[in-house]
Structure formats: structure tokens, C-alpha cells
Amino acid sequence: MYYPQVRMRRLRTSQKMRDLVAETRLDSSEFVLPIFFDANLSEPRTTDSMPGVVTYPLSGYMDVAREIQDAGVNAVLVFGVPDHKDAKGSDAYSEDGVVQKAIRGLRAASDLLIIADLCMCEYTDHGHCGVLDVDGAVDNDKTLELYQKIAVSQAAAGADIIAPSGMMDGQIAAIRSALDEAGFEDVAIMAYSAKFYSAFYGPFRDVACSAPGKGNRAGYQMPCGNRREAMREIDMDVAEGCDIIMVKPAGPYLDIIREASDNYPLPVAAYQVSGEYAMIKAAAANGWIDEERVMMESLLAIKRAGADIIITYYAKEAARYLRERR
Numbered sequence: 214m215y216y217p218q219v220r221m222r223r224l225r226t227s228q229k230m231r232d233l234v235a236e237t238r239l240d241s242s243e244f245v246l247p248i249f250f251d252a253n254l255s256e257p258r259t260t261d262s263m264p265g266v267v268t269y270p271l272s273g274y275m276d277v278a279r280e281i282q283d284a285g286v287n288a289v290l291v292f293g294v295p296d297h298k299d300a301k302g303s304d305a306y307s308e309d310g311v312v313q314k315a316i317r318g319l320r321a322a323s324d325l326l327i328i329a330d331l332c333m334c335e336y337t338d339h340g341h342c343g344v345l346d347v348d349g350a351v352d353n354d355k356t357l358e359l360y361q362k363i364a365v366s367q368a369a370a371g372a373d374i375i376a377p378s379g380m381m382d383g384q385i386a387a388i389r390s391a392l393d394e395a396g397f398e399d400v401a402i403m404a405y406s407a408k409f410y411s412a413f414y415g416p417f418r419d420v421a422c423s424a425p426g427k428g429n430r431a432g433y434q435m436p437c438g439n440r441r442e443a444m445r446e447i448d449m450d451v452a453e454g455c456d457i458i459m460v461k462p463a464g465p466y467l468d469i470i471r472e473a474s475d476n477y478p479l480p481v482a483a484y485q486v487s488g489e490y491a492m493i494k495a496a497a498a499n500g501w502i503d504e505e506r507v508m509m510e511s512l513l514a515i516k517r518a519g520a521d522i523i524i525t526y527y528a529k530e531a532a533r534y535l536r537e538r539r
């Protein structure tokens with residue numbers, strides 16, 4: 214049967230009707246807010262390319278935790294900027310490193326679910342995600358040993374989930390065995406499995422002070438056009454024992470999110486990255502788009518594509534929107 218007996222508009226006649234037939238709903242329990250701590254700060258710092266994103270000094274975290282929970286967000290992804298960088302990124306695995314201190318503080322101040330980003334680019338003086346070999350390329354296997362130390366130090370500080378983002382081969386197996394050996398068998402791993410070599414990470418590097426000094430990340434992050442390769446990356450991470458898989462960025466890679474969620478029985482996380490956020494912010498600041506609607510639409514699209522978990526700089530605003538505007 215077709216028009217005029219069938220009229221699609223019947224189910225669009227009121228907000229209640231549209232809500233009744235909604236196929237996709239967002240809920241703040243699926244949001245994760247990335248947060249940044251900088252050991253060099255005594256006052257919070259803002260970054261021009263990431264309006265609304267604040268980097269906190271280590272002494273300011275009590276208020277942050279409360280504010281995040283008050284907004285209705287349950288989970289954070291923690292990043293740190295250390296007070297010294299060196300070739301081996303040693304602050305990344307120091308017991309008194311910036312992120313370990315931040316995690317301990319958040320743990321004491323709140324019952325937020327704490328996810329620790331595990332990478333070295335914020336901690337190395339060269340800005341790469343691992344240690345370099347004599348030719349200046351990232352040495353995969355030497356880097357894995359350091360990732361093991363970072364994971365154990367983050368778990369010891371109180372992280373619930375370790376999220377390795379460096380795209381080294383074998384990183385999940387290496388981290389899983391180190392965590393288990395140290396008695397952290399209940400600490401989960403969220404694998405940045407399909408992390409593309411994306412220009413959308415630009416503003417993040419301003420916030421996290423993590424741009425590579427020389428070269429780029431094309432030697433370890435994935436080529437943007439490769440869908441089957443993304444599935445291989447996920448396959449390996451699942452085989453190595455990760456608990457959650459991630460696709461990153463999110464909005465420009467909805468097809469990858471869909472394919473991952475169709476083919477793997479693990480929770481799928483999607484990271485709406487800094488450039489995605491900054492583009493919405495910039496257009497909104499010019500009055501060219503309705504920020505609130507574009508924010509919610511961008512998140513809804515990520516959910517519709519199959520994401521179970523959405524990491525977004527909009528987590529607090531979106532959670533507030535869901536609570537107040539429904």
C-alpha cells in the first residue's frame with residue numbers, strides 16, 4: 214500500500230508521537246567526558262581552539278569531579294600534561310606522575326568511573342606515542358614494555374579502565390598480561406582499535422601539548438580510507454583480550470562504527486574528537502548553526518551508527534540538555 218492510504222506524516226504529528234516512535238535515544242549514562250590536568254598550572258587554562266574545554270591544575274580536581282557528576286556524567290577519560298618531558302616519557306609511568314596524581318585525586322573526591330588514556334605523546338620530548346629507535350621511528354616492541362609500566366601505574370592509582378591510544382602492535386596483549394601479573398585482573402581495557410591518522414586531532418594537541426616535533430603519526434595510526442584494515446585491527450584487539458573496542462574519530466567514520474557493532478559482540482565506543490567539536494563550536498560562534506541542535510544531532514548520529522559509548526567534549530552540555538529539555 215502506498216499514498217494516499219499510507220501517510221508517513223501520521224507518526225510525525227506531535228512531539229509525543231515522534232518520541233513514541235523514536236528508534237534511537239541518547240542517555241547520559243553512555244557519555245564519557247575527556248578531562249585534562251597539567252602539572253605546570255596553578256590556575257585553570259583555556260585553549261582558543263577548544264572553547265569550553267578547561268585544563269585543570271592538579272589542585273583543582275575536587276571541584277571538577279563534583280561539577281561533572283552534577284551535570285549527570287558518570288565517566289571521565291583522563292589526560293595529563295607533565296612538568297617535564299624526556300625521550301622515554303618517564304612521567305607517564307611515574308608513581309607521582311601527573312595522571313597518577315589526577316586519578317588518585319578524582320578517585321578520592323568522587324565515584325566517577327575513571328578511564329585512563331594510555332599514551333606517551335604528552336610525555337615525550339619528541340611528541341611521539343612511543344620511544345624512538347636510532348632512525349627516529351617509533352620502536353614498537355620497546356614501547357610495549359613502557360606501556361606495561363604505564364598501565365600498572367594507572368591501575369594502581371585507581372583507574373577502572375585503561376585506554377591505550379598509541380596504536381602499537383600487540384599493545385592489548387602486553388597490557389593485559391602486565392595488569393594481570395600485578396593483580397589488576399578486574400581493570401578493563403578499552404582499546405583505541407581503529408584509530409585513524411586524522412587531521413581532526415589538531416585542537417587536542419593544543420590542549421595536551423602533544424604535537425610531534427618532527428614527523429607525524431602516519432607510521433602507526435591507520436590510513437583514513439581503510440575499512441577492512443580497521444576490522445583487522447579490531448580482530449587483533451579482541452583476540453588479545455580487550456573489553457571494549459573504539460573507533461576514532463566518530464562522525465567522519467560512522468561506517469566503521471556500524472561495521473564494528475554489527476560484527477563484534479563487545480561494547481563499541483566512539484570518540485567525537487577535538488576537531489569535530491571545534492568545528493561545531495566555530496560555526497556556532499559565527500551564528501551559522503544552532504549549536505545545541507547540531508551537538509545533539511551529531512551525538513545521535515554516532516549512536517545510530519551503533520556506538521554504545523560516546524566520548525565527547527560535549528558530555529556535560531548534552532547530559533544537561535537531556536535532563537532539562539526533554
Ligand code: PBG
Binds near residue numbers: 413
Ligand atoms: C593520544 C591521543 C590523541 C587523542 C586522544 N589520545 C592525539 C593523537 O593521537 O594525536 C585525540 C583526541 C582528540 O582529538 O580529541 N595519542
